[in-house]
Amino acid sequence: MAQRPTIKTIAKETGLSTATVSKALNASPQVRPRTRDKVLQAAKELGYELNISGVQLRTGKTYQIAMITVIASPDDDEWAGVGYTQLISGISRAIEHTPYRVVQHQVASFDDSFEVIKRIIQNKKADGIIISGTRANDPRISFMQEQDFPFVTYGTSDASAPHAFVDTDNRRIVTICVERLLSKGHRRIAMINAREELNYTQNRIEAYKAALSKAGQTCDPSLLAYGRLTPAFGREQLFEMSMFDEPPTAYICANEATAMGVLSGFQVRGMEHGRDAVVIATDDLNVSQYFSPPITTCYLPISKPSETLGKFMLDLIGGEDPINLQKLFVPDLIERGADTCNLERQ
């Protein structure tokens, strides 16, 4: 079987030197159009494909985009990481017609993610990094900034220097949800949040408080829960909060998994959605339309932010200023019920 063609093969074929071939393939202005065409033609005929390890060795370019995913442990976290597939999928789609590939670096904890990032940068194992689960004050972000390494975050932070990010507009979501529930007469509104150290959790809390105080209401901190966004966590919280003297009449869940858990709690406790309380969620899978009953959800198709993530990464590698690579998406509110309930009950 014929050896895989290299630039040498093309050089021999066209009678040019490998240097010229290389330049031609890289669209260098040093080579004149006529020879360029000749090279491209030959490359096509021979079925030439760039050998990335050659490039990598010479230039340090890896054509890899590292995606750091944090999954705590194999199974306890049944639903966790569900979104990563779609995320990677969207990124892959954005870089489809480039030589870049997404390489997933799976880690078990935040600290591990930092270690992996250090190794990737130190050993130049990727051309760019994408992380999620950003914290308000995220040491990984400052590190990557110091090292001047290209990165995009899925999620915001309060880093002093601007960086490329994509996120859902969490403040906006929460404002919409709270205002809707207030207008339906709810006064005890619980919010089930992700872990407190995540920046988006903080944003949600701020928006929650702001919306309440704008309506002249005060915030009862016992209605705010923080944890890993699993169905189990949602159910736990329902169990707990529904036993309060003045239980919530509405639950805002940070994702559909948690909402499912809350609904599951309803059923166990003999509660009924729309009578005893209501649940609304934010998410990007839109699976809540199949819940029993379906619930009102702030929905943002995950394909949007994820493709943007990929696009931003390419732009960044191409030298674009991070300040131009920041985007907040505003989800649609999909009403799937009146979201009222027997408020006089309490």
Add this chain to the structure above:
Amino acid sequence: MAQRPTIKTIAKETGLSTATVSKALNASPQVRPRTRDKVLQAAKELGYELNISGVQLRTGKTYQIAMITVIASPDDDEWAGVGYTQLISGISRAIEHTPYRVVQHQVASFDDSFEVIKRIIQNKKADGIIISGTRANDPRISFMQEQDFPFVTYGTSDASAPHAFVDTDNRRIVTICVERLLSKGHRRIAMINAREELNYTQNRIEAYKAALSKAGQTCDPSLLAYGRLTPAFGREQLFEMSMFDEPPTAYICANEATAMGVLSGFQVRGMEHGRDAVVIATDDLNVSQYFSPPITTCYLPISKPSETLGKFMLDLIGGEDPINLQKLFVPDLIERGADTCNLERQ
């Protein structure tokens, strides 16, 4: 800043040649223990890490494992691909302490997946390939076998030559489910399956028919549905089948997503689980415990097959015979209800 250390650095440091250093690092018997230790010591002190592109250029080894994932389109397929994260996660875990990485190659269709596989092999872009969604007669499998390229499949096939695979024991699952339902008095048992061309679908059908005929029942083909395993598909099928003159009293769903759709259909149609019909599912996420109501499920934690996938891949690359790398996992039946219903109704 100091350059990243290479074998040259170690050679200089130890006074040896790069050749010896290389051999020492690769545990060649040609180098005597004393010098080997010296090299290892120096490597550690310098913080040396293998530069893969160097190796790759010289030997062709890529240290990449290609995972081919098929996701038809961005959003229509809301829940689809949910399992890939866990799959990749498990594989990553299995290869954690090796230099190997998982690289995801996302494609839109079966045909594309074949194309990508060809490119990977032709251009030696990976050391091994993992695919899922295997068909009974899968051309990708025969191609990889012809090319003598290492691969493991998640899912079986009826390829004549043996190959490495990991799968759930689908025949067993279906047998268990059907027997259980029959024993509860069900006589009209529907089965919602994945697409017909997938080998596991065929296995499930065979087992279904066998279990029925063993009990002296005949199979009504109108109770068998084939399609993409989304909630939407489950709901559609419920809408259709529940209108039959003799509607099913039980639905066996190939995954939890579809089961959720069926339950959602129940709610829309005013049907009740356990009164009008029951649903049971197979899956690896175990999220069905949070359904309302929770349903009986054949559960296999996806971490098991996925870690095995990674392990098999390493073994294969290490030269193990594929015939020793075949494994079927048997899930646990988790009963979450009586799974009886008003059978006299029909």
Add this chain to the structure above:
DNA sequence: CATATAAAATTAAACGTTTATATTTTGAGT
């Protein structure tokens, strides 16, 4: 037309590694 200059091509070296071949060292046997 000769010459200066710009443009286009070539040469050669380098990136980090492995490995076939060559050379030196070691140590056992006399």
Add this chain to the structure above:
DNA sequence: ACTCAAAATATAAACGTTTAATTTTATATG
């Protein structure tokens, strides 16, 4: 102490690419 084979190490080339330095070729200028 000397020989000689075996063991250990060294040399050098190669993998495919890019790029600085250099040479050749084409173009413009007076």
